[in-house]
Each structure stands twice: as structure tokens, then as C-alpha cells.
Amino acid sequence: MTNAPEAVFRDALTRAIESAWDLAPTEIPLTYPPNAELGDLASPVCFELARTLKRSPREIAAAIADAFRAGDGIERVEVAGAGYLNAFLDRDVFLREKLSGATAPAAPDARKIIVEHTNINPNKAAHIGHLRNAVLGDTLVRFLRRIGRDVEVQNYIDDTGVQVADLVVGFQQIRGEGLAQILERYSEEALRERGQRFDYLAWDLYAEVTQWYADDDARLTHRAACLEAMERGDNETAEIAAHVSRRMVQHHLETMDRIGARYDVLPRESDILRLDFWKHAFERLKSSSAIHLTERGKNAGCWVMDLADAEAGAGEDQKVIVRSNGTVTYVGKDIAYQMWKFGLLGKDFHYDAFDWSPRRELYSLWSTCSDGRDENPRSFGGATRVYNVIDTRQSYLQRVVQQGLRSLGHDAQADRSIHYAYEMVALTPAAVAAMFPDHPLSEEDRGRAYLEMSGRKGLGVKADDLLDTLIERARSEIAKRNPELDASEIDEMARRIAVGAVRYYMLRYTRNRVVAFDLDAALAFEGETGPYLQYSVVRARNILGKVEQAFGPESVAAGELGRDVSLAALPPGTVAEHWNLVLQFLRVDAVVAQAVETLELSTVAKHAYTLAQAFNSFYHRYRVAQEENASIRRARTAIVRLYHDGMLELLELLGIEVPTRM
RNA sequence: GGGCCUGUAGCUCAGUUGGAUAGAGCAGCGCUCUCCUAAAGCGCGGGUCGGGGGUUCGACUCCCUCCAGGCUCACCA
Structure with missing residues (x-):
């Protein structure tokens, strides 16, 4: 069996260099020739050797080529250009092996890798920004598995945050609805009859709440009261929050399932709090002096982390971890969560099957929980490497979390806690004008290359709307070309085409490029699609x-x-x-x-x-x-x-x- | 102001650790379906690689500097 051509060429070159020049090169750089006539693989190694050997690259290359012995799938080596060594592979050997499936599979590596992605706030429908996150995360998972890694996919549910609270305030204060009314008016049956869906309804309500606050600042007391009730637990407000966020997660899971993204476990922020993960991490942070209590200045009464020079902004050299009212910030909870992912916390969640009702179950999935009903056959967390797929706007916070691990003495884990950062998806001014005719656009806005989406303003393209539009277009294209097919046959084809279009669209851009969402480009089926x-x-x-x-x-x-x-x-x-x-x-x-x-x-x-x-x-x-x-x-x-x-x-x-x- | 990112064809973007003539899609123009489905293929036009220095055999790529734009620097996440 022959190895990958790159490895074969490297080995062969190493041997030739040893015999021609009596030295063992540390690394053989490889590149690909600009056109096929020049060869299949190329190495510019002689340019580097020229420095140490004090000879011309061509002279060195000629000697190596002389010492080169054919075999192992390499037919011959030629000197080209100013001193390239170009390899010609034995074509039939590689062709036959590829067809016979004789290529070596990736060596399995049992050390677990956790990939965390999607992480949509459970208070509104998924939009195209979330789609980019999920496509990148899911594709990374596929790549890692391909190269033989054991991967656990986590989707973190922030069910105790301000965003969920705002939605609850919307139901309670604006709509005047309690848990009983919510269960009744927004049952799946009732929604279906009205042609509505829970996540879309929440999308609108969330924007409505934002405006409602803006109309009267005093209304913000409702937010604070709601957050307090959610954290205290055992009350109707907390039950509404739990119900609403679970329903929302169901929709997110369905949307992501449409594009082929699935998860192994859903860690919930509420469980991090209820199981005292934070309290545990807090003690560690205090005893290792990673954080300290400030007594004066603007952060008086807060537990803060001193930031390394690189993280310190102009005015800030501290990050608040525990607020003066004693509640923990997101960063604090995330430090505890990161510790758990690496198995450093000394505590674990309880687990339960995710409750899909009243919607249909798509696949079996675990969720964390706070009580002791443990039936999970596998253990979660405890990885040696962690990828957090989060857009670049959170780079600063991710570095703070990393520094938290570091100041607890977990340098190795901090190094393997990788923020997979990518740029956001934004909208072109033209797209905003077309899709949101009521949204005011200033002269300045019109001149911009792109505008940020805003959940608070309801400004964004919903993921399911995009998929539905793609499916419709695919359906009509298929029908045009295959008039004999019936609708049910067309459905599955259209679905695959739509998913292919959207996944490729999200993957074709390099990660640090802002995707200015262009409807025509996203809906295209021709060209690079x-x-x-x-x-x-x-x-x-x-x-x-x-x-x-x-x-x-x-x-x-x-x-x-x-x-x-x-x-x-x-x-x-x-x-x-x-x-x-x-x-x-x-x-x-x-x-x-x-x-x-x-x-x-x-x-x-x-x-x-x-x-x-x-x-x-x-x-x-x-x-x-x-x-x-x-x-x-x-x-x-x-x-x-x-x-x-x-x-x-x-x-x-x-x-x-x-x-x-x- | 600090940190990070971006600037390449009319538009949207590639360009792998410095390496051989800077590529693709879209848009435009002109061709190709009695053929294994034209969601395709072929051809043409189009570039001071933001500006200026520097490093070296060699720079779109590395360093410095300036210009333009974006994100971020909360007791929100």
C-alpha cells in the first residue's frame, strides 16, 4: 500500500538529500507546480539548502536528482526553474489504489475533542448569522472525525440571560399572559391553526419589547425583576422562562437539522447555576487569587479579574466577574463551563433525554439537568481540546475566559481552548431596503458596504425563510427540467439542492471576511455554488x-x-x-x-x-x-x-x- | 485612544508556511444542445495587488509607516 503522495515524496527526498549531501534536512517544504507538465509535486527545498551549502540551488538540485531512486509510486524527479525539484508520480499505481480503496484510513485518536457551536439565545428564531456559525461548526466536526478524532458536539443554551428575560417580560407585561395562557394560546395546535410558529412570534415580540423599553426607561425594572425571579426559581416567571426557552431550542434544533447539523448534548446555563458549578469555580478563582474584591472606584463591591496588558483597553484593566449585587456575569459562568469541558471542575451535570414535546422528536439527544435522574450511557465533558465556534465580536471575552484558566494554573488547557473566530454575517443596504421597507436608512447607512443585523430591532433574515425560498426555487428549476417527476420526488431533491446552496455559500468565504448577505448570490444555483x-x-x-x-x-x-x-x-x-x-x-x-x-x-x-x-x-x-x-x-x-x-x-x-x- | 480584522478585475471573492506567467464566479459581448441533462462548456475584454519605504536571489504574501473602512474595549451576552 502506498501512502499519500506528499509523504512518499518527502521520504524519498530525505533519502536522496542524505546520500547526495550527507545531511539530514529537518523539514522538506512542498508545493504544487503551476502546471501539470512540470510535475505532480514540487519542492523548493534547494533554495533553503543553498544558504547552508553555499552552492547554487540548481547545482544542489541536480545532485539530489542524480541520487534519487525511483520507486514507491514516484516515477522520476526533474530539476526545473531556478532549482525546483519536481516529482512525477506513477500514475497507474495511484489511480488503481484509489479505485481499490486501498488508501490508509486516518489513524484513530481516542482523546476527546469538544466542539461547541450554534449557541443561539433561546428567545427568537435562528437567522443567517446563526446559520454561518452552525455550518462552520458542523463542518469542523466532520473534518475532525474524518482525520480520526473523537468529537463531542455541544450546543450551549443560555436560558437564564437577559434576552430570555426580555421575551418573558413581553409575554407577561405587554401581552398580559401567564403560564396558563401561554400553554393554551401557543400550543402547537393553536399555532398551526393560526398559521404561526413560536420562534417567529418570539422574533416579533422581542423587537416589540425593545421598543417598549425605549418608550419608557422605567419599564426596565420589569427586566430586573424578571431576572431576579428566574434566578430565584420556584415561581411562575421562572417556569415561563424555562418553557419558552425549551420551545425555542426545539425550533433551533429543527432548523439546524434541516441543514444536517446535530448535537450530542445541550449544556444549560441554568444547570450551571443550580448545580453550583459557579460557586465551585468561584472558590478556586478566589483561592488562587485569580480574582479579587475591589473596594473603591467604579468597580467597588465587585469581584474582578486583572487583565494582562494585551487585553487591557484604554480605560479598562479589569473585568468584572461578580457584580456588586453578588450575581455572576456571563464570563464567570463561562469560566466554570470551560473548566467542566476539560474535566477540571471536579463536578458533573446530571443528564436527561431532551424533551422534544410537543414537537416531534428528530433524534435522541441529551440535555443537562439539575436533579439526579441519570440514565445517560456515556459521559460528557472531560476533553483534551476544545473548539468554541463564536463570532469575532466575542474575541475579547474569549480571551478573558482563557486567562481565567491560565490564572488557575491550567496553561495547557488554556492553550487547547481554541476560539474558532469568524466574522459576522451582515446585510447589504440594498437587502435591508428590499426586505425592510419600514426600516429607516440614513444617507450614511446607504453608503456603507453592509449593516449589522439586530435581533433587538428584528432586523435580519430568518434561516428558515432563506431555506424555504431556496427550496421553492429549486423545486421550480427541477420541474422545468424534469416535467415527468411528481411533487413528492421533487421534494427531496429540492431540499438537497437548497441545503447544498446554503452550506456552500456559508463555506466559500474565508472566516475573517464579513459576509455581506446578498440575496441573489445566496439564491444562485449557477457558477461557484x-x-x-x-x-x-x-x-x-x-x-x-x-x-x-x-x-x-x-x-x-x-x-x-x-x-x-x-x-x-x-x-x-x-x-x-x-x-x-x-x-x-x-x-x-x-x-x-x-x-x-x-x-x-x-x-x-x-x-x-x-x-x-x-x-x-x-x-x-x-x-x-x-x-x-x-x-x-x-x-x-x-x-x-x-x-x-x-x-x-x-x-x-x-x-x-x-x-x-x- | 488600545486590541483585532479588511483593502487584489466594473461587482463579489481566491491566492496555502515568501517561489515559477496574479486566478475564479457574477455582470458584459460572441459562440456551443439530432450528442453521457446547457444548473454546463469555450472564447474576448478587463489589474499602479490601498499609498510609500524596507528586508532578499525572489514580496499580493514578511517588517515599518501612512490612508480608508469595519468589529471590539459594560456590574448585556
């Missing part, structure tokens, strides 16, 4: 179908083709284009590994797109099923089989399913 990728697989499938129909099942079986297929059968001028498709698939593992390393997932999406472009070009240039020369047809069929299986797998990594037809 998810459907473009899906369509290429459908085409490959159609070709395989034709070949199978004419020449039997064995003619398209990967294992059969992998036995003895050879690109040498192809007309010489056309080999490079066929081989390029194989080569791009050989690079997938390296691309995924690098994406995890840099947390730049867009490179994998981009790689898939480049592959699809190459395949579409191949599709137009060469016939497969109609090719009369049997060995040429066989070689082309092998390429199509490789593409079909490989792209299906690659898209699965991106969370994109392929429709049977398009």
Missing part, C-alpha cells in the same frame, strides 16, 4: 449508468477497474487532463488536514469546486459510454467512477448531499 458541485456528480452518475447499461455491472465497478486500468491506453495528448482529476483527489487529505490546522474550512470547499470545474471540462471534451475503443473507454470510466465516488465523499464532508437527478 453548491448545486454546481452536485450537478457534476449527477452527470458522473448518468455516465456510469449509460456504461453499465451497455457493458454490464462489472464495467463500472471500482474494484474491477482498479485491478488493471491504465491511463497509458489514452491518446497521449489527453492523459494529463485525465490524470489531473486523480491527482486532485489524492490531495484531499492534505487539504483537509491543513483546513483543520488553520481553521480555514473554505479551502476544502474551494478544492471541491476546482475539481468540479475540471470534471465539467472533461465531460464536455470526452465521450465515455460512446467511446468505441474498449481500453480508452475503460480508462475514462475509471476516471468517472473515481470522480463520482470521490466527490460524493468530499461533499459529505461539507455536509452536502447529492440529489439523484437535477
